[in-house]
Amino acid sequence: MTFFLQLVVTGFALGMVYALVAIGLVIILKCSNVFNIAQGHFVLIGGYLGYTFLVLFGLPIWATLVMAVVVAIIMGLLIERLTLRPLVGQPELAVIMMTIALATVLEGLATLIWGGEYKTYHGVLPTVTLKLGEISVPPESLIGLIVSIAAVTILMLLFRYTKIGLAMRATAEDLQVVQSVGIRATTVYAASWVIACVVGVIGGILLGGVSGVMIPLAEIGLKAFAVVLLGGVNSIGGAIVAGIILGMLENVAAGYLDPLLPRGGLAQVFPFIVMIIVLFFKPYGLFGLVRIERI
Amino acid sequence: MAKSKLALAALVITILVASSLFPASANAAKTLYIGGTMSLTGPYAEDTAAVLAAYEDYAKYVNETKRMAPWRNEKFPANITLEVLWRDDELKAAKALTIYEELKAKGMLLYRISGTPVALALKDRLNEDGFGAPSMGGGPYLITPPGTIFTYYPIWTDDLAAIADWFIGQWKGTRKPRVAYLTNDSGGGRSIEVPEMGAYLKKLGYEFVGSQIVPLVPTTPPTTQLMWLKENKVDLALGVMINAGAQPTIKEAVRLGMGPHLDYKITFGMTASSPLPVFAPAMGEVGNGFVVAGSFPPLDDISIPGIKFCNELQKKYHPSKWVGHIQYVAGMLEAMTQVEALRLALQKMPFEKLTPRQVLEDGFYKIRNLDTGDLSATPLTYGPGKIEGVDAVRVDQLQKGKIIKLGVWPCRHIYKR
Amino acid sequence: MGLRCGTFRENYAQDMAIFRTRLHWGVLFAFLIFLFTCPLFFSDRILTVMTMIGIAIISVHGLNILTGYCGQISIGHVGFMAVGAYTSAILTAKLGWSFWPALPCAGLVAGIAGLIFGLPSLKIKGFYLIMATIAAHFIIIWLILQLYNVTGGPDGLAVLKPKIGSFALNSKASYFYLVMAIACLATSLAINIVRTRAGRAFVAIRDNDLAAEVMGINLWSYKLQAFFIGCVYAGVAGALLVHYYGFASVDQFPFMDSVWYLGMLIVGGMGSTAGAIFGAVSLKLLDELVTIVGPVLSKIVAAQAAASLALITRGLVIILFLIFEPRGLGHRWGMIKAYFRLWPFSHEE
CATH class of the missing domain: 3.40.50.2300 (Response regulator)
Structure with a gap:
């Protein structure tokens, strides 16, 4: 039983991180219908920014978050203005290609600036070891939980009460109508990229605190795809719930099934197996809207 | 135009x-x-x-x-x-x-x-x-x-064989020591799972339990894998990991109270791919008891x-x-x-x-x-x-934040084709 | 289809002809003669690059039929290449088959894998389908690792070079001929597949699947056909790749390569056979350029900075290209042809 509960708790921690990365993907998908392959690379940059501000500059965690968010906002604005704005109205696949190129550039930049090195900041983030009976709760999951909840609350408020948030939701609904009532779609796009960058960078700082930063960290973006699919592409709340479900399922399945398999490694592929099963039975995810199409 | x-x-x-x-x-x-x-x-x-x-x-x-x-x-x-x-x-x-x-x-x-x-x-x-x-x-x-x-x-199998040699030499328990692989999910990491390696461990008197796979660069601490080792009462975990995998793994192990000097006695032995001179300064005392074979002397x-x-x-x-x-x-x-x-x-x-x-x-x-x-x-x-230039394997352990040479074991050349 | 002024299509055969004028035939033969005499005047290095380009072209043709013509976006193409690669590797290395029957089997098995992972395509499309194909890649690679008794798992499998009689295709030149012959065959097949009933159905599905269904096109059957054909191409390309390496291992099929195959298709231009070729050639050459630029830059900056600058350059070239030419090289190629056809009285559209 302890083993099972431990798996669940750890899976929860993992799920929060997945969710945070997935939110960035969902926002861009919702607002500009772009499948952002570079989302994992935002996480990578975030991790290195965390290292830079926490270790090199010796800033406290709150200042690090503020600084990283500032950098992320600038990064988001630059990316949108320089690479995606020129492609407005062009085929969707050209935009996907642009995000592939973006991923290459970000990876190159990370290697250029930080030497592609493995950077850690063990012990810089506040650590609290919680014990519930036999089960130890990873401190990262608590931080992840708090930051994720904060991020989601801010986003919810943004989407409900601010003009730009409403504009973003409207754009997601129908671009042409939005343009005809005089909302600037370009502002909406810029905002969505900025948010995606900020969320990714925050996720990166958290992940870096857990396991350090290195170029392959960008692969977290792939797992986030599965989360988005399970939750439904147009639901931020869905992404969070799906992230947690997937994190727990992955851990429990790996914990119990791995020893039965000749070569193990189920955790790596489990999200994708879940994905295929979901696609068969609930193709629009758990919380996604079923699209009604007309000719 | x-x-x-x-x-x-x-x-x-x-x-x-x-x-x-x-x-x-x-x-x-x-x-x-x-x-x-x-x-x-x-x-x-x-x-x-x-x-x-x-x-x-x-x-x-x-x-x-x-x-x-x-x-x-x-x-x-x-x-x-x-x-x-x-x-x-x-x-x-x-x-x-x-x-x-x-x-x-x-x-x-x-x-x-x-x-x-x-x-x-x-x-x-x-x-x-x-x-x-x-x-x-x-x-x-x-x-x-x-x-x-x-x-x-x-090569990595010989690195691990040396660690196994060292560990069994200082084993004081009454039962057979239990060994498992804790290795990374890449071609290199999984290349140790060859029958010859298992046979050698058995020959030395180990009981082989199974394998646990960690991502090359884990994005979350490998709690599941470590808990599995604990559940199965493993005494020695062997594997190939790069530093980016080894550091968070050991950090998490210590948090779970697993280590040679902690509540749950287990030793982690890795190949030269996670060299101690990189591991030691980053981890300090947290990494106490971590063993690496085939490493180079520190700079x-x-x-x-x-x-x-x-x-x-x-x-x-x-x-x-x-x-x-x-x-x-x-x-x-x-x-x-x-x-x-x-x-x-x-x-x-x-x-x-x-x-x-x-x-x-x-x-x-x-x-x-x-x-x-x-x-x-x-x-x-x-x-x-x-093709292996050396005939001996140097085994080092991190003790009190310092790299201590445990000794040199002969190269067993256990993998043959 | 632009033809020179004064060229008329007067009967059905002429209307259907791909090579309509003498000039077309002349250019084709000149190109083929040039291609198949390459080993006479090029070094091993260039032959290697060209062989790799040839394999990429075969693979991208498959992706083009699936994604470019039928509109089913796939980012799992390398997974299907791995299926073909391992099929051929197992048949030749473990069961002692000859390469020649193993190659079509590789295509067939990859095609069947494509059918399985294409099944969700009936219910889903766009983003969801992209996800399904990504999942396909990771599940396939994981299965290959699991079945280590057959596939060698992480150790991989040593693969022999193909033989004709007792003559092994060991040299760069002989393998170059093999790949180029198959690439030419694949290209001509690709051109013709999209002109068949199925090909026209693919285009209809891509442009609007609901409308296509209303017109009586069986979506289920045609989408699966597209997956099958696309993955057969991938399987053949994968088999050619491992026989060239002489070794099969999962490391040769990284996920990012799938992304880059899609990239080749986009850079070349979707839904155009010429585009697939342009894309494969240009991105592979860009790769070569990046490799050469690094050491040159290292005379100015440190080696690692130079290598990462080279990587950034590759990204920037693609970004600039997309901004100026989002419809791909195939589109530009058509424009240039039109320009010269009407020259000197051409005008910009």
Whole structure:
């Protein structure tokens, strides 16, 4: 039983991180219908920014978050203005290609600036070891939980009460109508990229605190795809719930099934197996809207 | 019109690119190339940058002094200069293939291997063309014929065998010690799961429990895998991990109260791919009890002649840019092996007639007791069918934040094909 | 289809002809003669690059039929290449088959794998389908690792070079001929597949699947056909790749390569056979350029900075290209042809 509960708790921690990365993907998908392959690379940059501000500059965690968010906002604005704005109205696949190129550039930049090195900041983030009976709760999951909840609350408020948030939701609904009532779609796009960058960078700082930063960290973006699919592409709340479900399922399945398999490694592929099963039975995810199409 | 001009410009660029594919004009007189493919971007960027720095420093040293090392009397032929040639392969098999052809066309007589994917893509080709190559990755796949790729440390199964030897020697329990693999999810990490390894562990008196797989770079602590080890009462966990995997794993293990000196007694033994000189400063006391086999001596231990030599070269050639990464030592060993192979081959054959196969057969295969100034566990010896240069495995443990040498165990050569 | 002024299509055969004028035939033969005499005047290095380009072209043709013509976006193409690669590797290395029957089997098995992972395509499209194909890649690679008794798992499998009689295709030149012959065959097949009933159905599905269904096109059957054909191409390309390496291992099929195959298709231009070729050639050459630029830059900056600058350059070239030419090289090629056809009285559209 302890083993099972431990798996669940750890899976929860993992799920929060997945969710945070997935939110960035969902926002861009919702607002500009772009499948952002570079989302994992935002996480990578975030991790290195965390290292830079926490270790090199010796800033406290709150200042690090503020600084990283500032950098992320600038990064988001630059990316949108320089690479995606020129492609407005062009085929969707050209935009996907642009995000592939973006991923290459970000990876190159990370290697250029930080030497592609493995950077850690063990012990810089506040650590609290919680014990519930036999089960130890990873401190990262608590931080992840708090930051994720904060991020989601801010986003919810943004989407409900601010003009730009409403504009973003409207754009997601129908671009042409939005343009005809005089909302600037370009502002909406810029905002969505900025948010995606900020969320990714925050996720990166958290992940870096857990396991350090290195170029392959960008692969977290792939797992986030599965989360988005399970939750439904147009639901931020869905992404969070799906992230947690997937994190727990992955851990429990790996914990119990791995020893039965000749070569193990189920955790790596489990999200994708879940994905295929979901696609068969609930193709629009758990919380996604079923699209009604007309000719 | 503007667009057509643009298209024309694109055409010109394409032609320029295509023309650069042609091999450069005749080589400058009497230059021999060392180096080869490097993974300067991608997951091994950090390690490879240090390796390349060592290659360049050593080439400069030999060119200036014509000596092989301060402790050696042999001389490199005075009329030949060395030049380091490299290309970035991003650790991708497809790129490694075309890079290899390019460097071969440029007149390289030997090669180097930057990691597992590159080794698997090139090993048969190297054999076909008779190229010898030192390798940074050390999976057991190198043993299977052809065997023209050489390591300057024991391959991973032999690393782990040494740890198993050490552990059983100090085992005080009444039951059989229980062992499991805790290894990373890559071709290299999983290459230890060969029947020979299991058979050897059984022969020593271990009870083998199973394997747990950790991502190459985990994005979350591998709590599940560690809990599984605890559930199954494992005493010794063996595996291949790079530092980016080993550090969070050990950190999490300590948090779960697992370690040689903690509530739950377990020892973690890893191969040289997570070298202690990188691990120790990052982890400090948290990493107490972590064992690594096949590692190099740390860069600050200047009582070792090889390390002293490394430090002198760094001070001399790039005093402002200090390379502190331990793989500098790996690069130094690779460069020494390559240059020694060239020197030996040059004794048999004049410069003009040298071919890769001669460098392999009269060079690499003839290297006997190459004194590396104690950078490697023993002097290096190669030959057909003998691709592990060393005959002993150095085992180190982190104790109280310091690297302590546990001793040297003989190389078991357990993987045979 | 633009033809020179004064060229008329007067009967059905002429209307259907791909090579309509003498000039077309002349250019084709000149190109083929040039291609198949390459080994006479090019070095091993260039032959290697060209062989790799040839394999990429075969693979991208498959992706083009699936994604470019039928509109089913796939980012799991390399997974299907791995299926073909391992099929051929197992048949030749473990069961002792000859390469020649193993190659079509590789295509067939990859095609069947494509059918399985294409099944969700009936219910889903766009983003969801991209996800399904990504999942396909990871599940396939994981299965290959699991079945280590057959596939060699992480150790991989040594593969022999193909033989004709007792003559092994060992040299760069002989393998170059093999790949180029198959690439030419694949290209001509690709051109013709999209002109069949199925090909026209693919285009209809891509442009609007609901409308296509209303017109009586069986979506289920045609989408699966597209997956099958696309993955057969991938399987053949994968088999050619491992026989060229002489070794099969999962490291040769990284996920990012799938992304880059899609990239080749986009850069070349979707839904155009010429585009697939342009894309494969240009991105592979860009790769070569990046490799050469690094060491040149290292004369100015440190080696690692130089290598990462080269990587950034590749990204920037693609970004600039997309901004100026989002419809791909195939589109520009058509424009240039039109320009010269009407020259000197051409005008910009």
